[in-house]
Amino acid sequence: MEISEVRVKLIANKDERLKAFCSLTFDKEFVIRDIKVIEGVKGLFVAMPSRKMSDHCNKCGSKNHLRAKYCNNCGAQLGENRAKKDMQGKMKLHADIAHPINAACRRKIQESVTAAYNTEVEQSKQPGYKPIEMDTPDDEVPDIL
Numbered sequence: 001m002e003i004s005e006v007r008v009k010l011i012a013n014k015d016e017r018l019k020a021f022c023s024l025t026f027d028k029e030f031v032i033r034d035i036k037v038i039e040g041v042k043g044l045f046v047a048m049p050s051r052k053m054s055d056h057c058n059k060c061g062s063k064n065h066l067r068a069k070y071c072n073n074c075g076a077q078l079g080e081n082r083a084k085k086d087m088q089g090k091m092k093l094h095a096d097i098a099h100p101i102n103a104a105c106r107r108k109i110q111e112s113v114t115a116a117y118n119t120e121v122e123q124s125k126q127p128g129y130k131p132i133e134m135d136t137p138d139d140e141v142p143d144i145l
């Protein structure tokens, strides 16, 4: 599988760790969007598209974010620590929607996205730079760092 295109949309954001949104095209025929470039302690991190995990209120059945203490709908108190823990014992609040399943593929994506991001940053310093059109997904930084 080859990455045939990386599109980078640089963003200015209240959370300064979030640097850009990207879309990746594989083999010129499959696109994954909503990939995030995040400035981490060890450099740039490429976060796969993810969704917030949620569960249902025992009382009314409404959907709530795992971090919610009270039900959004009926106000019932929700249990604490409902999120599953990852291997480091951190609460798992997001689930990847699409992701590589081995280290080689993860590295390939990381390198392609980082290179495209750096190119875009350089281009953005040129006069007449026009950022690409891309609708922006939610700008929350997943808890991966």
Ligand SMILES: [Zn+2]
Residues within 6 Å of the ligand: 057, 058, 059, 060, 061, 062, 071, 072, 073, 074, 075, 076
């Ligand atoms: Zn409820």
